[in-house]
Each structure stands twice: as structure tokens, then as C-alpha cells.
Amino acid sequence: MNTKPDMPMICVKDLYKNFGDLSVLNGMSFNVNRGEVLAIIGPSGSGKSTMLRCLNFLEEHDGGEILIEGEPLGYRVLEDQTRVRQSEAEIARLRSNVGMVFQSFNLFPHRNVRDNITMAPISVKHVAKNEADQRAEMLLEKVGLIEKINEFPSRLSGGQQQRVAIARALAMEPKVMLFDEVTSALDPELVGEVLTVMQQLAEEGMTMVIVTHEMQFAHDVSNRLMFIDSGKIIEEGAPADILRNPASARLQEFLHRFRTSFL
Amino acid sequence: MEVIIDFFGFNFIQSQLPRFWNGFQLTLAIALVSMLGAVVCGIVLVGPRMSNSSMVAGPVIGYVELVRNTPLLLQIYLSYFGLPLIGLPLSAFLCGVIAIASQHGAFLCEIYRAGIEAVSKKQWEGALALGMTRKKAKYRVILPQAFVNVVPPIGNQLVILIKDTSLVSAIGIIELTLSGKMVIERSGASFEVFLFIAAVYLFLTSSFGAGLRLLENRLRARQ
Numbered sequence: 001m002n003t004k005p006d007m008p009m010i011c012v013k014d015l016y017k018n019f020g021d022l023s024v025l026n027g028m029s030f031n032v033n034r035g036e037v038l039a040i041i042g043p044s045g046s047g048k049s050t051m052l053r054c055l056n057f058l059e060e061h062d063g064g065e066i067l068i069e070g071e072p073l074g075y076r077v078l079e080d081q082t083r084v085r086q087s088e089a090e091i092a093r094l095r096s097n098v099g100m101v102f103q104s105f106n107l108f109p110h111r112n113v114r115d116n117i118t119m120a121p122i123s124v125k126h127v128a129k130n131e132a133d134q135r136a137e138m139l140l141e142k143v144g145l146i147e148k149i150n151e152f153p154s155r156l157s158g159g160q161q162q163r164v165a166i167a168r169a170l171a172m173e174p175k176v177m178l179f180d181e182v183t184s185a186l187d188p189e190l191v192g193e194v195l196t197v198m199q200q201l202a203e204e205g206m207t208m209v210i211v212t213h214e215m216q217f218a219h220d221v222s223n224r225l226m227f228i229d230s231g232k233i234i235e236e237g238a239p240a241d242i243l244r245n246p247a248s249a250r251l252q253e254f255l256h257r258f259r260t261s262f263l
Numbered sequence: 264m265e266v267i268i269d270f271f272g273f274n275f276i277q278s279q280l281p282r283f284w285n286g287f288q289l290t291l292a293i294a295l296v297s298m299l300g301a302v303v304c305g306i307v308l309v310g311p312r313m314s315n316s317s318m319v320a321g322p323v324i325g326y327v328e329l330v331r332n333t334p335l336l337l338q339i340y341l342s343y344f345g346l347p348l349i350g351l352p353l354s355a356f357l358c359g360v361i362a363i364a365s366q367h368g369a370f371l372c373e374i375y376r377a378g379i380e381a382v383s384k385k386q387w388e389g390a391l392a393l394g395m396t397r398k399k400a401k402y403r404v405i406l407p408q409a410f411v412n413v414v415p416p417i418g419n420q421l422v423i424l425i426k427d428t429s430l431v432s433a434i435g436i437i438e439l440t441l442s443g444k445m446v447i448e449r450s451g452a453s454f455e456v457f458l459f460i461a462a463v464y465l466f467l468t469s470s471f472g473a474g475l476r477l478l479e480n481r482l483r484a485r486q
């Protein structure tokens with residue numbers, strides 16, 4: 001893998017995004033360093049999911065710049081500040097470096113677990129089928145689902161589907177993983193199995209950006225926590241500091257709604 | 264028992280079977296060629312129909328609306344009497360097939376479109392997030408799922424197509440319905456003949472429907 005250790009993995013510069021008249025992101029700037037786990041918290045409608053989706057260009061930003069290992073994503077900004085949209089092939093290539101796991105899994109229901117995992121490596125990265133199969137088996141071992149390799153997604157529980165979705169994203173050997181409220185659609189009993197896999201990934205040094213409502217998890221796993229509201233970063237820093245001593249009234253109010261037994 | 268058999272005219276029908284057989288074969292041929300034509304026509308139309316460019320989608324929408332909202336019988340007449348006027352004197356069989364295939368192709372185009380649009384946007388996102396281009400996502404993720412969605416409505420449409428083949432009798436093709444009418448003109452046994460013909464259409468459409476249900480069940484069982 002071609003890595004550029006001196007650059008931040010993700011660099012977001014002055015990001016703006018509007019939906020019609022509604023401004024969702026209002027000039028957000030931050031970096032995510034290699035191996036860092038950034039957790040993003042915030043109230044509903046604060047723009048956290050939109051921001052995450054911008055990081056692999058599922059949402060197209062209206063202003064600012066996103067760099068993945070120094071390489072612009074979506075638009076190139078020319079010297080005269082005009083923006084030129086990248087070609088679809090270029091965007092697809094950049095996306096293949098950024099794994100994403102969704103709230104509702106988004107597994108392909110017409111293919112079994114093995115095919116879900118091997119489809120993209122074979123068709124996008126042109127990995128040989130037997131090699132892709134071996135990697136799928138290895139990843140399923142890792143997420144504890146090797147016995148489900150020939151099942152169709154509809155035969156799996158929510159937690160199992162989400163673990164397959166994580167394995168599918170990892171099969172592309174991404175440089176960074178994005179997690180968009182991946183436990184929000186799960187039965188509370190199934191949340192733990194997904195968080196365990198994510199924790200394991202974090203310990204292995206995977207760069208991760210996690211949008212979550214799981215405060216305890218954000219506290220335990222992330223290196224840095226960011227609280228956003230109205231499309232702006234209100235506070236960011238070490239999770240323990242932020243959660244124990246919130247500086248802004250808005251974060252204090254937000255945290256008040258959660259049980260703070262972990263503090 | 265003999266009275267009942269005679270009431271339904273089984274003996275009479277049996278004596279006329281060779282005439283019906285010729286008509287049945289022609290009906291089957293028209294139905295099969297028209298089905299193939301309609302399925303292909305729908306596939307060719309659905310791409311431009313779903314284009315974001317109104318320059319591309321507009322003419323297809325116009326075509327679909329025109330063909331869907333005018334009677335098939337009229338289109339059969341137009342192709343039979345109109346095509347020779349523009350230098351295309353085709354056989355009655357071909358004219359009938361073209362008219363049926365183009366009308367049902369327009370309906371199928373809309374069925375395909377609805378089937379593709381019914382696949383969740385999240386499936387697109389799942390595929391794109393893995394680095395697939397829109398084209399790869401379409402062929403590997405979206406269309407296979409859309410296919411499962413459209414099998415039942417395609418089946419309905421093609422059952423209607425089978426029944427619509429009777430309309431080509433209007434341009435003198437001696438298919439099943441017209442062969443029956445000719446037998447009636449000679450014998451006056453209208454009740455027995457129409458009942459028999461209805462039973463043959465029922466056999467054709469229900470066996471086709473059963474085949475499609477089998478396909479549908481197999482496809483759904485894989486998910």
C-alpha cells in the first residue's frame with residue numbers, strides 16, 4: 001500500500017454543505033491522523049452524519065476541501081479557487097481507500113455473505129477469486145462469523161449483518177474506516193458484538209472516524225472526541241476531558257441527557 | 264354421459280382439431296416472437312427513459328405515452344396498412360408482431376423502470392462506498408435485485424400479451440381466434456367453439472404463469 005506517513009490521513013478544510021436553503025455544515029476544519037480514532041458526537045440534525053458521508057463523497061460538499069492522504073476528494077481546487085469535479089473513476093478509486101459502514105448495513109440481499117465480501121475486491125481491485133475468498137474467510141474469522149459464509153444476509157441477525165458489513169469494508173483494505181451510527185439500528189443485546197469488533201480494529205491501529213451515540217464506547221475507544229452542533233465544531237479534545245469537563249453550555253446540555261455513570 | 268358430451272360438443276370439437284391446431288401454432292409463434300420483441304424493446308427503452316437528460320428521456324417518454332394510450336388494434340392496423348405507404352410492405356405476421364411488441368415493450372419499459380427505482384438508494388450507496396463506479400454498481404448490485412422485483416409484473420404483462428395475440432385476427436392472420444371464427448361460420452357452433460378456444464387460452468396463460476411463479480420462487484428462495 002502506498003502510504004504517506006508525514007500527512008494527516010484526512011484533512012478537512014473549511015467544509016460547507018447545504019441542502020437547499022438549509023446550511024448543514026458551516027465551515028468545519030479538522031485533521032484525522034494515521035491510526036487515530038476520532039469519535040463524533042452531537043444532537044440529531046447537527047450535521048455529523050452528513051459530515052461523515054462527505055468524507056467518502058456520498059454527499060458532495062458545496063465549499064471547502066477534503067484531502068485523503070493529501071489527495072483531494074471530489075473536487076480539485078485550482079489556483080484561481082475554481083472547483084473542478086473529479087471524474088467518476090477517480091472518485092471511485094479514492095472511495096476504495098475509505099471504508100464505510102452504515103447504520104442499516106446496506107448488505108446486498110441477492111448475494112451470500114462470501115459474495116458480499118468478495119464482490120468489490122474482485123470487480124474493483126481485480127483481486128483473483130481464490131485470493132478474495134481466502135481474505136473473506138480470514139475477515140469472517142476475525143468478526144466471528146466464519147460459519148455464516150454461505151448464508152444470505154436475510155438469514156442473519158442485525159448484529160451479524162453489521163459485522164459482515166464491517167468485514168466487507170475491510171476486504172478493500174481501506175486506509176481509513178468511517179462508521180455512521182452503526183449500532184443505532186440494533187437491538188441493545190446485539191450492540192456489544194459490533195462494538196467489540198470495532199474496538200479490536202482500533203487496537204490494531206486502524207484509522208477510524210466514528211459517528212456514535214454510544215458515549216461509553218466513544219469514551220473508551222477514541223483518541224479524540226469532537227462535539228458538533230449546527231454544522232460547527234463546538235468542542236474537541238481528549239474524550240475524558242471533554243466528557244468530564246465540557247466547556248460549552250451546549251455540550252453540557254447535550255451530555256445531561258445521557259446517563260453519566262461512566263464519569 | 265353421452266348427452267353431456269354432446270352438450271359441450273366434444274365430438275364436434277374433436278373433428279375440427281386440425282384447424283384449431285394450425286391456429287394454435289400460429290398463436291404460439293406470434294406470442295413467443297412478440298414476447299421476445301417486447302422484452303428487448305423494454306430493455307432498449309429503459310436506459311434512455313431513466314436518463315437525467317430530458318433531451319434523451321423526453322422522446323422515450325413521448326413514445327411510451329403515445330403507445331400506451333392508444334388501442335393495440337389501431338396500432339396493428341397502422342402497421343399493416345401504414346408501413347407499406349412508407350416503403351415497408353411487411354407480412355401480416357411481422358406487422359402483428361411489431362405492433363404487439365412495441366406496445367407491450369412500452370409497458371415493460373415502465374415496469375423495468377419501476378423495478379430499478381424500487382431498489383433502495385442505500386444499495387447504491389453500499390456499492391459506491393466500496394469503490395464501484397455507477398456502472399459497476401448498476402450491473403452487479405442494482406439490476407440483479409431489480410430483476411427479482413420485476414418478474415411478477417413482467418409475468419402479468421406477458422399474460423396480457425398472449426391474450427392480445429387474438430387481435431391480429433383483424434388483419435387476416437388465421438391464429439387461434441380466427442380459426443375458431445371460421446369453424447363457427449361453417450358450423451354455427453359458436454358456444455362450443457368459443458368455450459374451447461377460451462380453454463386453450465386459459466391453458467396457455469396459466470402454464471406460462473405457473474412457469475413464472477416457479478422462477479419467482481426460485482429467485483426469492485435465494486435471498
